[in-house]
Amino acid sequence: MYVEVRKAGFVNKGAELMLRAVLEQVQTQYPEARTVMEPGRDSSPYPYQQRAKLGLYQKAWLWRKGIPFGDLAALMPGRLREMYGVVLDKDIDVVLDAAGFAYTDQWGPELSEELARSSARWKSRGAKVILLPQAFGPFRDGKSKEAVKRFVDNADLIYARERISYEYLTDIVGKAEHIKQCPDFTNLIEGQCPDYFDRTTHQICIVPNFRMMDKTTDAVAKGYIPFLERVTRILLKRDAKPFLLVHEGVDDLRLAEQVSKAVGGVPIVRESDPLAIKGILGACKGTVGSRFHGLVSALSQGVPSLATGWSHKYQMLFADYSFEQGVLDINLTDDQLEQALDYLTDAALSAELSSTLITRSNALKQQSRKMWNEVFELIAS
Incomplete structure (x- = not known):
């Protein structure tokens, strides 16, 4: 099984913490699964060296002028792709979107439109699309609203991180069983205080x-x-x-x-x-x-x-x-x-x-565990 984790990077430490939290859960539940990440148009948030350290396969992904040139990697023999850890978009079984806060007019409609296009492609190929707990909205731009309608329709599960984000979505598309609410899921991952940190002088x-x-x-x-x-x-x-x-x-x-x-x-x-x-x-x-x-x-x-x-x-x-x-x-x-x-x-x-x-943390962690159970039940169905 190929599981793509998207919109979690390395420059933003919150995004990297989400990536680590996702990998911890997926690798525990599905130790044989192969987790995949695309390089992105700008390679700086997703450097190869960092992806390789975490054992992430590389998705063949390159869009130019609306054309998915990454699909040309299908011309490579499968054995050669496996040798170099390259995965085709059509081979992805599950997409876990861990954007954090990307789909909002505060960043413009483009990110929402990209998700709408991509989720339609994944849906047509039979992949399961899950938007992990994240913030959404506001959506006042007409392009954003149309994109929201499309990606909500294409997704199998969507988790808004809190009430306002939930309302920003449901005000556009109405309430739906696959739109749920759950707090940020990085609350489950354990920190590791480094040896150099002096608690007596840094409080x-x-x-x-x-x-x-x-x-x-x-x-x-x-x-x-x-x-x-x-x-x-x-x-x-x-x-x-x-x-x-x-x-x-x-x-x-x-x-x-x-x-x-x-x-x-x-x-x-x-x-x-x-x-x-x-x-x-x-x-x-x-x-x-x-x-x-x-x-x-x-x-x-x-x-x-x-x-x-x-x-x-x-x-x-x-x-x-x-x-x-x-x-x-x-x-x-x-x-x-x-x-x-x-x-x-x-x-x-x-x-x-x-x-x-x-x-409150104990209660919120329980909600995060419930969310992962729902995600894994969907993947297994």
Whole structure:
């Protein structure tokens, strides 16, 4: 059986964490299955070396001007394709889409249209198409709405990560048995705290996100760095041992360096392994973050967390953990910000919040297990 995992990459550590979580489940349930990934039009999110390390087969995939030139690989003898780990699109039995947050007008209609085209092809070839828990919408563009109708019709199972995403889909196509709701599934994968990480000097983790600069209003973008600086100064004043964690790429690193310099220097941790990042977040006393999967990693381990966000998925995540007030407005007064940070630095408040998060995490993990059972039942049918 060939199982394609798509829209999970390596530059975005949240996407890589989803990829690892999918592979863990598939390889446990179907140890003989061959997992496949396409190189993508831009090879940078899906480098061959990274795919090879995880034992992923390579899908022959190259589109130019709407023509699937990857299908020309069918001219190669099957034995030769097997020798080099190359799989044809027509050989895929199951497609697991782990996009996270791709199908929305915030990125334009093109990604939704691509899914509509691809899912029609997979359906015609008898492959099972499953959209794993992810955020959807909003969809206001007419092209996006038409694409949604088509990919919903072509998919066998679709999981919206929360209520608003579910409503963005069902407002267009109506409720359907194969459209379900389930939280982010990376809550099941275990982190691995690296040996070099010093918990005594790194206690409150601040995770910046460049999307707060380019996916928000001008006012939010201009106020984001000053907000992080205010947070860091308050934590330094409280001797809370703050540090900055780079969750993704050079843009986030640049923000971290800017904040650290502005406050007189705090440690910056860079880590390329998503399991190590989750381990670091789990070892902290608290987090203030803007990366969605960084927040999932912290909350799912009972780590008190505060957030700023650029889409509905942040508010919905904290609602899942019964801590809606944890999503902060960057324009909070100093007194309000001081009060919010008490959740991370006040021992009694922190312990109470951690207990609530662990209770909710256990319930959400059970939902994720149920989701995988449904996925595997469909694959086996």
